[in-house]
Amino acid sequence: MAERHFVPQADCEYTKADFQSDQMVKWCPGCGDHAILNSLLATFPKTGHKKENILMVSGIGCSSRIPYYVDTYGFHSIHGRACAIATGAKLANPALSVWVNMGDGDSMAIGGNHLIHAVRRNQDLNITIFNNEIYGLTKGQYSPTTKFGQVTKTSPYGTIDYPFNPGELVMGAQGTFFARALDCVPLLTTEIMTRAAKHDGTSVVEVLQNCMIFNDKTHAAITDRAVRDDRTIILKHGQPMIFGKDKNKGLRFNGRCLEAVTIGENGITMDDIMIHDETTEDTGIHMMLARMSGDLPVAIGVIRNVKKTSYTQLYEDQMDECKATGKYKCVDDLLNSGDTWMVE
Amino acid sequence: MAKQIIETDSVVVKFVGDSGDGMQLSGTLFSDAAALGGNDIATFPDYPAEIRAPHNTIAGVSGYQVHIGSHIYSSGDKCDFLVAMNPASFKSNLKWAKKGATIIVDIDTFTDEAMTKAGYTSNPFTDELEREYTIVKAPVTSFTKRIGEEKGADLKTTEKCRNMFALGIIFYVTNKTLTQTEKYLERKFAKKPAIVELNKAVLTEGYEYAEKLELIHSHIVKVSNAKMPAGKYRNITGNVATAWGLLAASERSGRQLFLGSYPITPATDVMVELAKHKSLGARVFQAEDEIAGICSAIGASYAGALACTSTSGPGLSLKSEALGLAVMTELPLVVVDVQRGGPSTGLPTKTEQSDLNQALYGRNGEAPLIVVAASSSANCFYWAYTAAKLALEHMTPVILLTDGYLGNGSQLFRIPKVADLPSITPRLATPNDPNYRPFRRDEKTLAREWALPGMEGLSHRVGGLEKCPDGPLSTDPENHALMVRNRQEKVDRVANYIPDQEVTGNPDADLLVVGWGGTSGALTLAVEEMNAEGKKVAYTHFNYICPLPKNTGDILRKYKKIVVCELNNGQFAGYLRTQFPECPMHQYNKIMGLPFEVGELKNCFTKILGE
Numbered sequence: 021m022a023e024r025h026f027v028p029q030a031d032c033e034y035t036k037a038d039f040q041s042d043q044m045v046k047w048c049p050g051c052g053d054h055a056i057l058n059s060l061l062a063t064f065p066k067t068g069h070k071k072e073n074i075l076m077v078s079g080i081g082c083s084s085r086i087p088y089y090v091d092t093y094g095f096h097s098i099h100g101r102a103c104a105i106a107t108g109a110k111l112a113n114p115a116l117s118v119w120v121n122m123g124d125g126d127s128m129a130i131g132g133n134h135l136i137h138a139v140r141r142n143q144d145l146n147i148t149i150f151n152n153e154i155y156g157l158t159k160g161q162y163s164p165t166t167k168f169g170q171v172t173k174t175s176p177y178g179t180i181d182y183p184f185n186p187g188e189l190v191m192g193a194q195g196t197f198f199a200r201a202l203d204c205v206p207l208l209t210t211e212i213m214t215r216a217a218k219h220d221g222t223s224v225v226e227v228l229q230n231c232m233i234f235n236d237k238t239h240a241a242i243t244d245r246a247v248r249d250d251r252t253i254i255l256k257h258g259q260p261m262i263f264g265k266d267k268n269k270g271l272r273f274n275g276r277c278l279e280a281v282t283i284g285e286n287g288i289t290m291d292d293i294m295i296h297d298e299t300t301e302d303t304g305i306h307m308m309l310a311r312m313s314g315d316l317p318v319a320i321g322v323i324r325n326v327k328k329t330s331y332t333q334l335y336e337d338q339m340d341e342c343k344a345t346g347k348y349k350c351v352d353d354l355l356n357s358g359d360t361w362m363v364e
Numbered sequence: 365m366a367k368q369i370i371e372t373d374s375v376v377v378k379f380v381g382d383s384g385d386g387m388q389l390s391g392t393l394f395s396d397a398a399a400l401g402g403n404d405i406a407t408f409p410d411y412p413a414e415i416r417a418p419h420n421t422i423a424g425v426s427g428y429q430v431h432i433g434s435h436i437y438s439s440g441d442k443c444d445f446l447v448a449m450n451p452a453s454f455k456s457n458l459k460w461a462k463k464g465a466t467i468i469v470d471i472d473t474f475t476d477e478a479m480t481k482a483g484y485t486s487n488p489f490t491d492e493l494e495r496e497y498t499i500v501k502a503p504v505t506s507f508t509k510r511i512g513e514e515k516g517a518d519l520k521t522t523e524k525c526r527n528m529f530a531l532g533i534i535f536y537v538t539n540k541t542l543t544q545t546e547k548y549l550e551r552k553f554a555k556k557p558a559i560v561e562l563n564k565a566v567l568t569e570g571y572e573y574a575e576k577l578e579l580i581h582s583h584i585v586k587v588s589n590a591k592m593p594a595g596k597y598r599n600i601t602g603n604v605a606t607a608w609g610l611l612a613a614s615e616r617s618g619r620q621l622f623l624g625s626y627p628i629t630p631a632t633d634v635m636v637e638l639a640k641h642k643s644l645g646a647r648v649f650q651a652e653d654e655i656a657g658i659c660s661a662i663g664a665s666y667a668g669a670l671a672c673t674s675t676s677g678p679g680l681s682l683k684s685e686a687l688g689l690a691v692m693t694e695l696p697l698v699v700v701d702v703q704r705g706g707p708s709t710g711l712p713t714k715t716e717q718s719d720l721n722q723a724l725y726g727r728n729g730e731a732p733l734i735v736v737a738a739s740s741s742a743n744c745f746y747w748a749y750t751a752a753k754l755a756l757e758h759m760t761p762v763i764l765l766t767d768g769y770l771g772n773g774s775q776l777f778r779i780p781k782v783a784d785l786p787s788i789t790p791r792l793a794t795p796n797d798p799n800y801r802p803f804r805r806d807e808k809t810l811a812r813e814w815a816l817p818g819m820e821g822l823s824h825r826v827g828g829l830e831k832c833p834d835g836p837l838s839t840d841p842e843n844h845a846l847m848v849r850n851r852q853e854k855v856d857r858v859a860n861y862i863p864d865q866e867v868t869g870n871p872d873a874d875l876l877v878v879g880w881g882g883t884s885g886a887l888t889l890a891v892e893e894m895n896a897e898g899k900k901v902a903y904t905h906f907n908y909i910c911p912l913p914k915n916t917g918d919i920l921r922k923y924k925k926i927v928v929c930e931l932n933n934g935q936f937a938g939y940l941r942t943q944f945p946e947c948p949m950h951q952y953n954k955i956m957g958l959p960f961e962v963g964e965l966k967n968c969f970t971k972i973l974g975e
Contacts, residue, residue, distance in 0.1 A: 043836060075817045077663070080828075087825050088837065093817035095666055096827030097659070098689050104624075104656035108663030108671070109817070111647055112622050116667060116817050134659075137652035339642050346643020351615045354608065354644065355779045360598045361400055363590065 023220065024333050026114040026144070027069050034065040041091040052203030052229035053082060056150060057089055059201075059209035060119075064092075066210070067217040069117040077106040079131055081123035082157045083150035083229075100131030103138040106145050114332050117217070120147040125155050128164040128184050139193040142221040143331040148213070149186055149226045154235035167238070186226045187310025187323060191303040197223035198310065199322040203230060204243050208254070208320070215322055221330040242318045255309065255321035260293040263317050270294075271316070278308050280316050298325040367581045369539060374433025375587050376440035377534055379527075380457045381449030383416050383426040386527035390447070391428025392774075394534060397544035399599045399776055403432040404590035406741070406885065407774045408439030408959070413629070413712045420473075420481045425453045429460075432538075434588040438885025439773055441961040444585070445537060447530045449473065449504070451482035466498045466583045468533055470526065472505035498583055502573065504529045508566050515562050525566040532570020539586045542567055593778065600777040602741035602770035603633035606674075606700055609748025611644055614670045616749075617756050617788035622669035624649045624660030626679065629712040630768040631702035634674040654682035658699065662686060665695040666826065668816035670752055674700040677719050678709060680726070680763075687761055688727040691851065693826040694803070694812050696755035696762075696790070700748065703767040705957040714957025715769035717881050718932035723763040724910055724939060730848045732855040734758070735910040737765040737881035742777040744770055747907060749785060756790040758858055759811040765909070767882040767931075769959050790814060796821035802835040803847070809861075810854035858911050865904055865913035873900035875973055876923035878949075880906035880936050883960050887929060890965035901969055906936070912943070920947040927952055927972055929965065 039061045047053045064074060074092040078084035080099035087094025097105045106120045120138075127135050127149050138145060154172065155161040161174040162181065169178040190198045197219040201209040209227060216223035228239045242251040253263035253271065261271040262283075270293035272281045281288045300306070306324040348354045377394060379387040388409055395405045410427040417424030431440035442462045448454035450473040461467055479488070489499060508529050512522025535542055546564055553559040574580060600608075614621035623646065625635040639648045647669065651657040658673045665671035675683060680701050690697045703719045705711025723735045734754050738747035744766050751764040793800050793815035802824045803812050815822035824835050830847060832838035869877070869891045879887040884905045891903040904919055906912070920926060920940070927950040928937035934951045941949060952968045954960060 072820045072823060073818050075667070087827070091823060093823050094825035094827075095663070095693075096825060096829065097662075098685055098828050101655060101659040101686065104651065104659035105663035105666075107651075107656070108622065108624055108649065108660030108665075109667040110663075111649055111660065112620060112664035112667035112669040112671070113816075113818060133652055134656055137656070335647075339645075339647070342642035343645070346641075348641070348643055351608070351612045351644060351782045354611065354641065355598075355782070356596070358598065359396060359400060360596055360779065362594075362596055363402075363592050364594055 024336065026332060026336065027073055027117045028115055029068045030070045034071060036061045036065060038071060039064045039091050041089050043088045045089050046085065047082060048233055050232045051082070052152065052231070053086070053150060055203045055206045056148070056209065056227050056229060057086060059206045059213060060086070060148070061090065062210045063213040063217065066214045067117065073115055074117045074119065075109055076119045076121065077102045077109065078121040079126035080157070081126045083121055083123045084126060086121045100126055100129070101134060102126065103131060103134035103145070103147070107138060107143055110143055110145060110332060111335065114336055118145050120145055122147070122149055123156070124149060124151045124153060124165040125163040128186065128189065132164070136189065136193040139190050139195045139222050139224065141331040142196055142328055144220055145222050146216050147222060147224045149224065150229045151186060151226050152229045152231040152235055153238045154231050156231045156234050160234035185311060186224065188307060190224045191307050191310065191324065195224060195324065196221040196326045196328045197322070198306070198324045199223070199225045200318070200320050201225055201227045202239070202243055202320060203227055212322060215325070219325060220333070221328060251317055252320050253317040255296045255298070255319055255323060257296055257298045257322065257325070259296055260290060261296055262293060273305070278312065278316060298322050299327070301326055367584060369584045369586050371586050371588065373588050374431060374436060374440070375445065375538060375585050376429060376431045376443040377445040377447070377538070378427060378429040378443040378457065378460060379447045379530070380425055380427040380453035381527070382419060382453065383412060383414065383424045385426065385449045386524065387426050387428050387449070390527045390531045391430050393531060393545045393548060395430045395432070395774060396548070396599055397535070397540055398430070398432040398587070399597070400544050401540060402589035403587055404434060404436040404592060404776055405599065405774070406431045406436045406439045408769060409772045411713055420450055420452050420478045422452045422456050422482060425456050427453070427457065432587050434591050437889045438959065441963055445534060447534060449526065449530065451479045451484060451488065454488065455482045455484065461497060463496055466500065466537065466580060468500040468502055468530060470504035470530070471501035472503050498579065500533070500577065500580060502533060507569055507573065511565050511569055512562065515558070515565060517558070517562050521559070521562065525563050528563050528566040529570035529573070532567045533574040536571045536574035537580055537584050539584055542571060590776070592776070595778040597776050597778055599774050600742055600745070601633070601772060601774040602738065602744040602766055603631070603702065603772065604637050605742055605744035605777060606738070606748040606764070606766060606771070607634050607637035609745040610638070610670070610672055610698065610752060611641060611646060612745070612782050612785060613749045613752030613788060614645065615782055616785055617670055617752065617790055619668065619670040619756065619790055620645055620647060622647045622649070622661060622664035622671045623674065624651050624657045624664065624671070625674045626651050626654045626657045628654070628676045628679045630704055630771050631674045631676045631679070631700065633771065634700055634702070654679040655686060658683040658686040661697055662690050662693070662695060665690070665697050666693070666817070668814070670698070670756060671696065672698040672700065674702065676702050676704050677706040677722070680719055680722055684726050687733070688729060688731045689828050690761040691727065691731040691733055692828050694759045694851070696759055696814070698748070698751045698755050699761060699763045701763055701765050702771040703765060711957040713768065715767045715882065715959060716931050716955070716957060717767060717883070718935065719765065720909070720932065720935040720939070723765055730852065732852045733760055733910070734762040734855060734858055735765065736762065737907055737909055738770055739881055739884040739905060739907055741770050741773045741775040745777065753786060753788045754858060756788055757811065758809055758854060759791055759814060760855060765881055770882040792816070793819065793822055795819040801833060802826060803831060803833040805850065809857055810850055856911055859914050862908050862913055864915045865906065865919055867902050867904045867919060869903040870895050870900045871902050873902040874923065875901050875925045875927065875969060876920070877901060877903045877969065878906070878926060878928040878940070879903070880909060880930065883929060883931060886960035886962050886965060890962045890969065893962065894966055894969055899970070899973060917944050920944050925972055926950065927969065929960065931955065931960070
């Protein structure tokens with residue numbers, strides 16, 4: 021099946037400033053959302069998509085205010101439904117570059133059903149999940165990604181909810197693209213978002229984002245400068261999975277699971293280190309990578325990027341085929357089809 | 365006895381049997397043949413919610429009623445001919461047979477076991493019963509089996525043909541030929557000539573069996589042909605008519621049709637029908653749930669489609685929040701609600717008009733929208749078309765109320781030319797218009813302009829938060845008051861663009877009968893019969909529900925007595941009372957999951973006239 025591109029490319033080069041809106045950004049000072057907005061603004065010129073063909077769809081929550089801060093078409097919808105609204109917009113006009121922005125509660129609690137089905141269909145949507153592991157706009161209740169046992173306003177004795185890992189959810193729903201980014205490393209976020217935009221199918225980018233007010237430092241154990249290099253690994257397709265301040269640690273598959281090893285210790289050499297392949301269809305290793313925490317570094321970058329004909333293409337191919345071969349060329353044909361008779 | 369043919373204006377035939385006995389098909393084939401033969405028709409399928417309830421039980425009875433004649437308004441009350449394929453269907457439908465009706469039963473199925481399952485403790489065919497009805501105890505199963513054996517068909521295939529035997533009998537007693545059905549069988553099973561052969565043989569056997577049966581020779585009827593306006597006709601169900609109306613509106617408005625829906629009885633067939641028509645540009649999306657159905661439609665609407673979602677009661681409940689979003693964003697949207705018995709899961713396969721309040725009021729905040737209702741299976745086409753026209757021209761969601769009776773029932777439809785339908789002019793913005801503002805309004809209609817993603821120079825944001833006319837968010841108290849008033853006024857002003865409400869029957873009557881939506885068949889007939897009997901009754905039937913036609917008050921104030929008839933507990937009556945408190949109103953309400961019967965309506969009107 022020939023790959024088709026539906027979103028028209030701009031005949032001029034945009035800059036970040038072309039996408040800045042005149043609206044006052046009303047997030048709290050220091051909120052991770054500012055950085056994500058900046059990364060996104062830097063991403064649009066890199067996609068080359070025509071500006072008027074870009075549509076931002078969001079749900080409800082702090083992060084969902086983002087369409088107001090971007091000078092494109094935008095739809096700030098209702099809680100949890102951004103994916104469904106985006107799906108309809110893209111179906112009605114496949115020439116749109118559709119971006120869905122949601123928080124963790126928006127996307128995985130009230131909107132969980134829409135998220136998994138959007139991912140399953142693999143329509144050409146670019147989904148960003150701002151994951152701060154808390155309900156911020158309603159002032160601090162636990163979300164589906166809040167760490168087990170955490171005390172929040174609605175879990176004064178600690179949560180007894182096991183959290184979702186967005187990566188596992190996406191891959192469980194047969195997702196074709198999943199990446200993780202950090203709000204505090206905006207250049208990498210832009211790079212990841214650009215790749216997400218180029219992916220033909222549903223892409224999901226989870227950005228670990230800090231909420232200064234209601235869940236400050238929730239990601240600090242991995243994002244603090246002092247520990248970041250040792251507690252995270254930036255995955256690059258075709259490259260060995262190396263991490264650590266001294267670039268001497270790596271990931272090895274021991275036949276059962278992934279383990280972190282130090283090159284040069286216990287006879288470990290570079291040959292033992294796994295090479296990242298984001299394109300393998302099997303979700304096994306990707307799932308393990310998405311799940312890493314604790315003793316293993318948290319995976320950042322594009323974890324999974326698999327080619328699978330998008331719903332958008334399948335839909336348009338079917339429409340074209342039906343239009344070319346269909347019996348009815350206009351509604352009058354249909355009205356007059358089958359058994360009809362004249363009354364004089 | 366010599367064969368005797370009675371000429372009549374109309375006849376009601378009801379086919380009942382176990383789910384899976386093919387009663388829906390028998391009914392459809394009979395009504396199609398009658399229509400092609402020149403009769404006016406109306407049909408009403410009545411089936412259980414279970415696909416195959418336990419065999420031979422009352423719960424599993426499935427029925428299909430066909431009313432044929434010269435001028436048919438409804439599927440009729442009680443039947444002249446009843447075909448009952450097993451004891452359970454006989455037991456549960458005897459009450460729907462007119463006194464003196466001809467009842468054809470498959471006597472082979474009246475075994476002790478099946479009769480016990482149906483709840484009979486003794487022989488159902490009492491002398492008294494045989495005096496009241498003409499009961500034909502036809503050996504349907506054994507005759508069908510014999511033909512199956514002759515043709516070398518297996519038992520399972522043969523049993524599926526029993527309905528053809530019964531249909532053959534009905535064709536004989538209604539003085540019709542088998543040609544139409546034979547042609548259907550040839551078409552349907554074009555690749556299975558053996559099946560065609562078998563079905564045709566059983567059909568003919570049924571016909572010939574009746575021919576030899578003197579018992580019914582005095583009951584053969586010849587139904588007068590329809591007296592209808594000249595034109596080209598076809599048979600159509602309400603749900604298909606709805607789907608086609610939307611397709612026509614899409615073609616006429618130049619906006620691509622989008623339907624985002626989730627399967628739900630009895631609305632599913634709207635989606636099923638539209639899914640067939642990709643060649644006509646219908647973009648159908650089967651969503652993961654009702655909410656995604658309407659939300660995808662709202663997204664499609666923002667992107668420029670004639671966006672629709674189809675559902676039934678519980679689904680409309682789920683769509684409430686998103687409907688509010690469509691009101692707030694002032695986007696065109698058509699919501700088709702094929703009503704069924706509620707609340708909750710209620711009576712999924714039965715009809716009711718009880719979603720009216722939900723359609724009018726079922727949203728948070730001040731959330732006015734247009735509500736219209738179809739009143740016949742065929743005019744679902746025009747009301748779907750009208751709903752789309754109003755949505756696109758007034759930039760607002762529109763709820764179209766039909767119901768299970770209209771949706772599943774069928775009627776003759778005079779085929780229009782799409783070019784003859786009223787024009788539809790969507791309020792599209794002009795690319796690069798420097799004066800474009802998201803909530804700039806048309807002076808007359810107050811509709812905003814529709815700027816579509818992809819249009820240069822018009823990028824803007826919409827959403828559920830209150831905005832000011834220029835587009836940005838606003839929590840300003842004065843602005844909110846203005847926007848709420850504007851959204852209400854916009855819907856109110858639709859009244860300037862719809863025709864006046866009409867009164868039929870005897871306009872000088874003392875009693876005005878008021879109906880709305882799917883009940884017009886029975887109401888029209890009841891009023892006609894009353895007037896023919898010398899009583900004075902006027903009748904007005906509403907299709908425009910919100911806003912109401914401008915002359916509604918003038919009509920209501922003219923009559924001493926008013927009775928509002930509806931298949932709910934008085935929702936439309938309550939709605940009218942809030943607007944016209946000066947008009948006292950009687951109510952006639954039926955909440956049994958069934959359509960009105962002419963008889964009960966006439967009793968009610970007579971009683972009110974006598975008070």
